[in-house]
Amino acid sequence: MPTTDHTLDQILDLAATHFRVPREKLSADDDFFKTLGIDSLQALDLLTRLEHHFGIELPDYELQGVSDFRTLANRIQARL
């Protein structure tokens, strides 16, 4: 099973590619709404991409109260 750090790296790679943001501008504790300039619907879209990438199902509520990449990585890690 990948480590949380590895999962986090993959999330950052995927977010950078999907939202066309330079990878080096993203870091673990960033507020992804702000860094990526996205709204809550686009955040749900990101969740779908992550599901496909990791092969898991993430209910919408897993995003509740989450706005930084690190917490998101922890939520995903718990389901791997």
Add this chain to the structure above:
Amino acid sequence: MLDLRQYASLGAALKDALERWPNETCLIEADREREKVRLTYSDFKEMARPLCRALEDADFKAGDRAAIIMTNQSKWLISAYSIFFCGGVLIPLDYKLTAAEHLQLLAHSKSRFLVVEYYLWRAITQSPEFAKLTVEIVLVTEAPAGEDLRGAYRWEEFKRKGDPQFVARQREDMACIVYSSGTGGRPKGCVLTHDSYLEQCASLTAWYPFWPGVRYLSILPTNHAIDFMVGFIGPFICGACVVHLRTLRPEFVRDAFVRYRITYVSLVPMVLKNLERGLRAKFDELKPHERWMLDRLIGLNKLLTRGRPRVEVSRRLLPQVHKAFGGELRALIVGGAFTDPSTLQFFYDLGIPVACGYGLTEACTAVTLNDLKPFRADTVGKPLPGTEVRVLHPDGDGIGEVAVRSRAVMSHYLDDPEQTAQTIVEGWLLTGDLGRFEGHGHLQLFGRKKNMIVTEGGKNIYPEDIEAVFDGLPVKEYCVFAANYLWPQKTLGNEMLMLVVRLEQNQQFDDRLREEIVARNRRLADFKRVGGCLVWEGDFPRTTSLKIKRGELAEEIGAGAARAAVIGI
């Protein structure tokens, strides 16, 4: 449709609805591609019966208060119906609040019962404030087997055999306490009676009736005034069907339109804009000759629907667009916040009417609504039947504060006579919104005179409620305001909260302070964050009990500083 004049309470009307259309489908619940629940009105009644009996056995009495904290799903409506059947008062709480906020509102509303989804209950039990939980009986839905529920019952197991006794209520009795926000210093619990809801439902369905076979897609949270009315009470008293989705991912929402051949849906402006973006992107992908043809067809549709919507004609002219929405869509209902007129016009030109309205929790659901006779993108429609709307103290342009009088207006704020007296004056609800009537009786809105913002997602945010996150900020004093409250402008949209700080003597607004503000701001839910900061040189005016005189300070700032001085954070 039931004749609501004959009923004294929501419980009585809903009970009759279940008898009236036993074989019609009333609820569909889907999770992604999977359909999880499909209930007829008769099934719904059978599912509610054992819960009603169990509530009776648990000594749930007329007037007892029961809260629901759930995302949209069948158990939300079954629980709400059971609470009304047993004569209870429903407190629909916003599931997006934090656990601490839930606990605060449960205590404020004096709820005896709570129905809550497992993941939300888990958050509540993990809250440091959990010890303060005042609720006596908690029912948790979808709890995993073997999980310790900290004294709560499983919703699925909380049932008793036998026939429950219906508990009658009167029109003037409290039906719901709906929090219009204000979770911080001063919760604002709008007390709405059975009369409020029955009157509001009768006037809304007079303009937009439902009927058996109509499928309403419920996307807005059911705790929100709009979905509670249009995604529960309205469809049920008309024998229609409500479709719930357990995920709100745009791709599954789009899929649901087609799969369930949706007739109506309510949206907040943010979702409407998202749909517009998607459609425009699709149009941009068309080959030049296809695009040329589409533009001509849209032009023709505009011409043919100038006076009124003609959905059948539009479906024939623009079949691909309408198929993408399932082919049965009659109108989109939008409210809860300001909607860009160009977005409304975009959909109308495609033959998809948008019923745009204006409402507030204090007025039950809606005050005005576009009746589409003809469609107007630049207004929020006309007052609903039975609703009087006045513009108070109009200025030279006819713009003044919108005041509302109707039986749908709340009776008071729970346990807050002072705030009630400021809000309902001589029978008129003072909305704090600025508007004007144009020549055809349509209301146009021009901003707010109150210190609050409404987000594109339809959330009311009061600055007072988010100030606590800045407690201990290393400045002399601070205060949060809505930017439009400090610098009134006669437009809606682009609203922003801002932090006003008074620095200590010789203190500079440096990077360290900025980072501290940014870090604290992040602790707030994304829609509650402040968007800028203003350094103010004067001392804040305070009362003898040292509370900030917000109105006075706002006037001083409005006169002494320019909007351009706001520092983005």
